[in-house]
Amino acid sequence: MASVIGCRIPPTVGLNSQNRPQNCRWRVHCLGGGDSAAVLSSDMASSSSSVLNVNGASAVGKRETLIDHGNGRLKPGEVEEKRGQNVKDNDVLEKLEPFWDDGYGTETVKDYFDAVQDMIKPDGGPPRWFTPIACGRPLKDSPILLFLPGMDGTGMGLILHHKALGKFFEVRCLHIPVHDRTPFEGLVKFIEETVRLEHASNPNKPIYLVGDSFGGCLSLAVAARNPTIDLVLILVNPATSFGRSQLQPFFPILEAMPDVLHATVPYLLSYVMEPALAVCGFPESCDPTKMALVDVESKLPPLQRLEKMSQNLTALLPYLSSLADIIPRGTLLWRLKLLKSAAASANSRLHAVKAEVLVLASGKDNMVPSRDEADRLNKSLKNCTVRHFKDNGHTFLLEDGISLMTIIKGTSKYRRSRRHDFVSDFLPPSRKEFEYAFEEMIGLLRTACGGVSFSTLEDGKIVKGLSGVPNKGPVLLVGYHNIMGFELYPLVDEYLREKNIVLRGVAHPQLFTSASQSSSPEFSMADWFRIFGALPVTASNLFKLLSSKSHVLLYPGGAREALHYKGEAYKLFWPDQPEFVRMAARFGATIVPFGAVGEDDILELVLDYNDLQKIPVLNDYIREVNRGAIRVRDESKGEVASENLFIPGLLPKVPGRFYFMFGKPIETKGKENILKDRENANKLYLQVKSEVEHCLAYLLKKREEDPYRNVIDRTVYKALHGPSQEVPTFEP
Template identity: 50%
Template sequence: MSIIGNISCYSHVVQHLHQQTVTTTAPPRFSYGTKDTSRLPYASVTTNSAPNLSRQINNRNNNVRLGLYLEHSKYLTTSKDGGPPRWFTPLESGSSHVPNSPLLLYLPGIDGSGLGLSLDHSRLGEMFDIWCLHIPATDRTPFPELVKLVERTLKSENRQSPDTPIYLVGQSFGACLALVVAARNPEIDIILVLANSATSFNDSQLRLLLPLLEAMPKELDVGFSYVMNLMKGMVSTMAVESTKKKTSRQTYTRLYEDVMAMFLNLFGVTEVFSVETLVWKLRLLDAACSHANPRLHAVKSQTLILSSGNDLLLPSRHEGERLHHLITKSEIRTFDDSGHMLFMDEDHDLVNILKATSFYRRKRELDYVLDYLPPSPYEFNKARELHSYIEAAFSPVMLSTLENGRIVRGLSGIPSEGPVLFVGYHMLLGLELSPLVLRFFSERGILVRGMAHPIMFNKFKKGSLLDTSQFDTYRTMGAVPVSPTNLFKLFKQKSHILLYPGGAREALHRKGEEYKLFWPEHSEFVRMAARFGAKIIPFGVVGEDDSGELITDYEDQMKIPCLRRLIQDLSNQVINLRSNVEGELANQALHIPLIFPKIPGRFYYLFGKPIKTLGRQQELRNKDKADELYLELKAEVESCLSYLKEKRKTDPYRSILSRLAYQLSHGTEKEIPTFEP
């Protein structure tokens, strides 16, 4: 990539450098982008009083985040901030990118500051080379020229790194800009991320402001207070409508914050606050909407649509669904409680969203193993919070086996160094997954990479009943599609790997099949594990029969015509992992069984003694020897299941009622006892 000034976005604004090399003895020269012939020396605007946002970046409180955003925006939106649009890179994004980091071009909302991702610059900078587009408040560059500016940068960077994707992240107005650029450049590998796209501007209440302001005398200079009163009036009107629809007071507060954030940052300070500027901004929105909508059919880029369910400035929820329907290679995520300023929300940030949706890649094709980045503490805590109900309801007990064969409570028997392969039983609906993965990470710092069914990664037919967002946590925690190639890469990285030979057939078993293994006769994973000298740990999990009773299984549902069609339609969209297997084990048809819940019992895990393959590579190359070890593993898993089913009978806290009583007397932080191993 070409050089771009690595300076603080709060004290410097840097023009896009088209030169490919610079010397350290003289300041580089920059091009403005919209004027290719204009060459200006590097210059900085000194604002030493600008607060250091990176020190406050981890504060996820909405009001604080919004306040910081506005505070830092004013350093880029003053009356001295003239000139044409240009790119800057934030110092907070750092220079410690992962190898071959892709370029992220942030296209701002109508405010133009370019600071919409400012609270996440630090973490984004670990994944991307970040350039932000800054459009000064006094600038009057028309929309087609803005498109050309972004397009020139896009083509220039693509020529230098043709095999690396370029991310266009567009917020509101910027989403329209990103869509038009992508439509005009289908041959470039662009990944679009659209947040509350302003392609819905014509259907919004903001559109009603334009004719009103255009009718005002042009010589009338509107003061700050007048415009703010105008905005408050609009908020009040919307609030009345919201009240009629029984919208909560929280919605009104969110709306007020969105409007104030948008319009405070539209113009920065009083000196540039005018009717002319406001009219220009709204016309620019109108033009963006008019240019983007007719070109939606031409967008072929991989697209992630982010929609706020509580955006009262734009009809973003409906617009997200419309865009998802029109853009072929698109996925959508809706955030029900978020307002217009999605990236200012305490519960959502772009890094977590990209990881959870598997939208981060560094080459033309996504590599689920090599492109993966481990979860941050924030991402892990969020994942644990989302699945805390399972911990609370089932109080999982985890047992492991030491080298001497002794069974102990906890995970001390698990080797810290990989490669390690966990091979076990898949409970009904895979309910054991989240406690297993999250406990390993929290207690031992071990990231367990699950070999998962393609259903977790498939892009399903639009209108499908399956919502893949329910698998976001597993993707964040490192799940990869099950395949020999991915398994090989994980072994090579010395990972801790989770494999279920029984697959979907085991997790979607029929009535009376609890704790029955559905393993194929042969498996190649043993020989692959031996090739890397991996330790193989068999394990069992019980407790599904304590939590629910299977009422309607696959056999029952196939007798009902409408359900049979749904099952067949869903199964046809998913890769058949056992196409070379015949009989019962090949039947992995996807369905949702009906389960009658019981008073929650308890989940029990037992990880058996690690089986070493190091030094047995030559021996286990022999297929018969590998099959012997495979059968030994299967027998060990069944032994773990038998042990747990028997021992849980002696657990005085197997019932949730006894566990609640224990917590009431000892506190919720104290670990609930169980049987003696």
């Protein structure tokens, strides 16, 4: 072991029942490897003179320390003893339920500055890895994630995301000490050694490299040197465009600036380093309001949100004085040269990068042209996905917005093996994701068209709510697809709220292809579909879902039904063959037919496919799109195979209400003969189709009896009885 970096323990910090400092923020790891070995530093929120030895013992007792013994990985026993979690085994965490706590919004930029106060003190040590305590214990068989920081080098740039990432990754963060002068090639070799050790231990698992700005250059360099290792790169505003930075004229001024002035202009520092607060001076490099909004509840009234944000901004001002300590003048000049070298090196080897790459680019990044650079990398790299975030600045990971884990899930980048599996790699939505999607993004639609559901019990009685739908899977919900799938939002929402169940909707594969994205893709509704369980409709995916006892949402009418023409509302377009009945019977799944009514109450179809084909230029564009589109069914299967993809012309109406009717569950358990007998399969198929049509007819008739079908009547009711009061409907 080359060296050991101590852990300072403040005299005022006591130990809890596990003999652990209560304010400890991270753990220490050690990598074996002779003279090239590095020690992963563990530190405290404040300082002291107590120092750990290699075994993790100190003058005050056993520390929160994880030491590996030569292979760069943590021993399960040590993890169990030291992580301070009340978890007996991994099986508990494997049963992750919807609405789990991702911790997003509980940490802020102030916590970042508190965390780095001791990390920036000189210790004479080399670059090293550490794992934040907040990351907790990951799921079984989770891949490793290596965070490569920006110019600050502290490694704490993921502080807003530690808890969420720590559930699904073994997180390690690179710390580059303030006075370290390791050249770019040395840092690349250090990271590369860790990558190769991990790959040797787990050759079938991917290794994630999250590179923030300068860290993006490091990630690309490592990937170029290791094309045979399965790497997933997540590049956040990568500094590969440093040569085109808007700040190039400013750098010579920094070189000529005396030390005394450097200590008095943290505002200038905030303009050139990632985790900075540009609340004064040069606010363009990052968005201070986005930082101040991290822990501000979106449900608060506008005036209270503004007041809370103002308080947060005021609280951040005292931290400006510490910026010059985090990156003093000598370090700043060195790292600017390092950044120039890093950008040149990474750009020269882009052709050698074979890794899977996700580029996250901010629209308000005035340090480097991240938006243009993302598009350049997308064209230069062989396997690259891009997401733009127009309202964020260069300090994307420290600003209010969307959790990094949410982005990874939404872009289908999370996997535990060589290929992403939509079933085994699916992670249920967190509480924060649910609130963001259903209250902030589509809150208006949810309020205006609030759905109401009815279900059928085993004795045939119709009741309000979902009690007639089985809680235990496998369950196959088969129904009618409203235009553009607008019924999905209240349907998924209600299932999560009432039954705590994620509906796994099988959707058209075109939604999951890169060809369906625009040239400047934002994090869009298609990404949120993935987060809430959508996956491509294939026989293998349906097989996996039913075998895992999921609740599956299936629309046999597919795109033809969701993109129907004028006069075709509530008409089924199902194929002639019983495509799903045999699969359900194979797993003994319960089939629940259902109808959804409401599209004609919220929208008017003014331009269908036939109308659009009469418009010059537009008709050529539609034909070109469909020429390269994925076909789910061939032309021999009737009208349902006519899956012309297009965006219909729609006009909004004064909203009515969505209604759902779930028919009596149909058991297939014990009906395995359906697998062999085509006639029996067809009978069951026609029974399901007839039940769906019956549910639609029932709702179309009964909704006329709803005194609160109109949004105005529902709004008045809530105003009189309170916003949390459920609005009545017709009696079943």
